[in-house]
Amino acid sequence: MIGYGVVGQGLTSILMRRRAETVKDYGFNPKIVAVVDKGGAAINSRGLSLEKLEALKKKGSVAEDAAFGHPKMSALDVIESVEAEVVVEATSTNVKSAEPALSYITKAFKTGKHVVTTNKGPLALAMPALTELADYNHVYLRFSGTVGGGTPMLEFAKKCLAGDKILAIRGILNGTTNYILTEMAEKHVTFQQALASAQKLGYAETDPSMDVDGIDTACKVVIMANWIMNKKLTLKNVDIKGIRDVSLQALDEAAKRGNTIKLIGSIDGDKPTVKPTEIAKNNPLCVSGVLNAVTFVSEFAGEETIVGRGAGGMETASAVLRDLLDIRHKLANRLLNSNSE
Amino acid sequence: MIGYGVVGQGLTSILMRRRAETVKDYGFNPKIVAVVDKGGAAINSRGLSLEKLEALKKKGSVAEDAAFGHPKMSALDVIESVEAEVVVEATSTNVKSAEPALSYITKAFKTGKHVVTTNKGPLALAMPALTELADYNHVYLRFSGTVGGGTPMLEFAKKCLAGDKILAIRGILNGTTNYILTEMAEKHVTFQQALASAQKLGYAETDPSMDVDGIDTACKVVIMANWIMNKKLTLKNVDIKGIRDVSLQALDEAAKRGNTIKLIGSIDGDKPTVKPTEIAKNNPLCVSGVLNAVTFVSEFAGEETIVGRGAGGMETASAVLRDLLDIRHKLANRLLNSNSE
Numbered sequence: 001m002i003g004y005g006v007v008g009q010g011l012t013s014i015l016m017r018r019r020a021e022t023v024k025d026y027g028f029n030p031k032i033v034a035v036v037d038k039g040g041a042a043i044n045s046r047g048l049s050l051e052k053l054e055a056l057k058k059k060g061s062v063a064e065d066a067a068f069g070h071p072k073m074s075a076l077d078v079i080e081s082v083e084a085e086v087v088v089e090a091t092s093t094n095v096k097s098a099e100p101a102l103s104y105i106t107k108a109f110k111t112g113k114h115v116v117t118t119n120k121g122p123l124a125l126a127m128p129a130l131t132e133l134a135d136y137n138h139v140y141l142r143f144s145g146t147v148g149g150g151t152p153m154l155e156f157a158k159k160c161l162a163g164d165k166i167l168a169i170r171g172i173l174n175g176t177t178n179y180i181l182t183e184m185a186e187k188h189v190t191f192q193q194a195l196a197s198a199q200k201l202g203y204a205e206t207d208p209s210m211d212v213d214g215i216d217t218a219c220k221v222v223i224m225a226n227w228i229m230n231k232k233l234t235l236k237n238v239d240i241k242g243i244r245d246v247s248l249q250a251l252d253e254a255a256k257r258g259n260t261i262k263l264i265g266s267i268d269g270d271k272p273t274v275k276p277t278e279i280a281k282n283n284p285l286c287v288s289g290v291l292n293a294v295t296f297v298s299e300f301a302g303e304e305t306i307v308g309r310g311a312g313g314m315e316t317a318s319a320v321l322r323d324l325l326d327i328r329h330k331l332a333n334r335l336l337n338s339n340s341e
Numbered sequence: 342m343i344g345y346g347v348v349g350q351g352l353t354s355i356l357m358r359r360r361a362e363t364v365k366d367y368g369f370n371p372k373i374v375a376v377v378d379k380g381g382a383a384i385n386s387r388g389l390s391l392e393k394l395e396a397l398k399k400k401g402s403v404a405e406d407a408a409f410g411h412p413k414m415s416a417l418d419v420i421e422s423v424e425a426e427v428v429v430e431a432t433s434t435n436v437k438s439a440e441p442a443l444s445y446i447t448k449a450f451k452t453g454k455h456v457v458t459t460n461k462g463p464l465a466l467a468m469p470a471l472t473e474l475a476d477y478n479h480v481y482l483r484f485s486g487t488v489g490g491g492t493p494m495l496e497f498a499k500k501c502l503a504g505d506k507i508l509a510i511r512g513i514l515n516g517t518t519n520y521i522l523t524e525m526a527e528k529h530v531t532f533q534q535a536l537a538s539a540q541k542l543g544y545a546e547t548d549p550s551m552d553v554d555g556i557d558t559a560c561k562v563v564i565m566a567n568w569i570m571n572k573k574l575t576l577k578n579v580d581i582k583g584i585r586d587v588s589l590q591a592l593d594e595a596a597k598r599g600n601t602i603k604l605i606g607s608i609d610g611d612k613p614t615v616k617p618t619e620i621a622k623n624n625p626l627c628v629s630g631v632l633n634a635v636t637f638v639s640e641f642a643g644e645e646t647i648v649g650r651g652a653g654g655m656e657t658a659s660a661v662l663r664d665l666l667d668i669r670h671k672l673a674n675r676l677l678n679s680n681s682e
Contacts, residue, residue, distance in 0.1 A: 014504075014641055018504065018506075021504075021506070022504060026503070026504070149643075150641060150642035150643055151642060151643070151645050152497075152501035152502065152642070152645075155500070155501040156493075156497055156501055156647075159496065159500045159501060160493035160496040160497055160500060160501065160663075161493065161663070162367070162662075162663045162666045162667070163355075163359065163362075163363060163367070163369075163659065163662040163663055163665075163666050164659050164662075164663075165359075165362070282628075282629045282630075284625070284628055284632065284634070284648035287623075287625055288623045289623075291625065293625070298659075300355055300491060300655055300656065300658070300659035300662075301491035301492060301493070301649070301656050301659045301660070302490075302491055302492070302649060302650045302653065302656050303649065303650070304492050304493075304647065304648065304649040305646075305647070305648040305649065306497075306645065306646070306647055306648075307625035307645065307646040307647075307648070308642070308643060308644065308645040308646065309643045309644070312643065314641055315641065315642050315643050317641070318504065318505050318639075318641035318642045319642070321503075321504040321505075321641075322501075322502070322503045322504055322505075324504075325503045325504050326503070333674070333677070336674070336677040336678060337677060
């Protein structure tokens, strides 16, 4: 595990609470052999105690463990030297260079390790190259937590529409901007006032650019277009317009038509875009507050919309667990295939 | 194929249009060896021509085929005598005795055939017994089209929340009643007026009891509770109240609170119920018109809502195709398992 913030800690917490069920229902009984945080690493090839990890983290860093701690040991050294089947990469997103996550993921692939990441940066900038590198090394790359938090939007599109074809995707994919637009429309406050309120509640960062300028939404559009519609896109292919210029007047005029304005990320054909868009209030996609929603337009099953919380440490951790179970399932099938040849 | 109405014809149409993709993507190249409608059967062990079936149906019955027609041959005789891997059962729903579908399904099981059904009757009345009988005969029973039409509500819950646990389910599961309640609330018309409008548009039957008395919704609650939450329920376990008594006054008062009234089917713990329920208009579950929606409350991923069209021949046919692909996938895995033993 590289990165041990809310998602990493959420994952250890879920694993502790549901160990009996994951063993019984999926034959899944993972050992966490190494954890890296900003203070260094804790390593034990026989498996670290999850209870102990939580306690250490509260004191500062997992590297402080007397027996298994390696203060200052780097993530790259850990990935290189520790034997593990999967690297869970949960460091913070960087859309300029995708580092250091990009190096962690490629190092993992080159040492034969599958990767589950919750990090949009490497995918937004280099997803076509990363999926190719994973294939080349015969390992899996999974990233359910990057879109929709715990809401399984990617899985829905991949697993629930077999035999059908997804023609277009439209989504409200960022809770912060949706909160701001909802506040503006409902409480009649300006963008600046709504942003301040979002920052006060912890929904927006001090530098809110990733959210309000549409970059976070664009990353998710890239991931969905590539994964679900077999495109080969990166962030630079997306036309992006954020919500800074959405005026109260525009919201009022939309309201008169029974509509409102939402930040919609979409891909229809080959044109990925992110922009403030007027939609009907009774459109299922039109969710309020910090909720996320996505509509898949399919050839036969019609339009389907999935709504859920788009963030949260525990929710995103549940997506990591799903990815781990998916990899386990794929490995079991691979084993069966090779045995029967 | 037993029953060749809008769903059966939708299925042949999808199979014709997507044959190249289903072969390429899933290795799935089915032959339809027998079709039964009210006029009799058409049978060809080498596979019936899908184009010809469509043309025959337009003339009256598939049994009129000069070479392969068997006028008056019964469905039970066809299921008994024809070699096939899967029976697609798409006759109309009967919630009193579940017949004749119940006999068709049990006959299929006893002759070693998997079943895909779009028929709620047998499941509502006898789902625990049917799943046991399928297990006993080592065959699969699938029924995605019975809930949500083409919207993969059952698959979402089963396939997209691995490692998590669904604690409760709440849904608007009947398009007709949702259309009526939406009309009443938005156009301020009485139940009788809205029902007449639904009948005129073909959304409601001449005898609207299945819909407006909540029975259709209750059938779907039974199916979801059994399939998703491992209950052993039948229709008689559900507390059912329909929408005949929902007044304009009650809708007006709900509206003053920012709410409205919807027919909600739910299971929370062990208590399945169907009843008109006041919910907030900004709740993602609160969809309008003929749309269906279901909210799954899960332990870690939070509340997730799926919205889609709840009916339609082509949509439901797409659910049948998904079930066929799922069975194919399971059979392939079963083969691999036995080879590697």
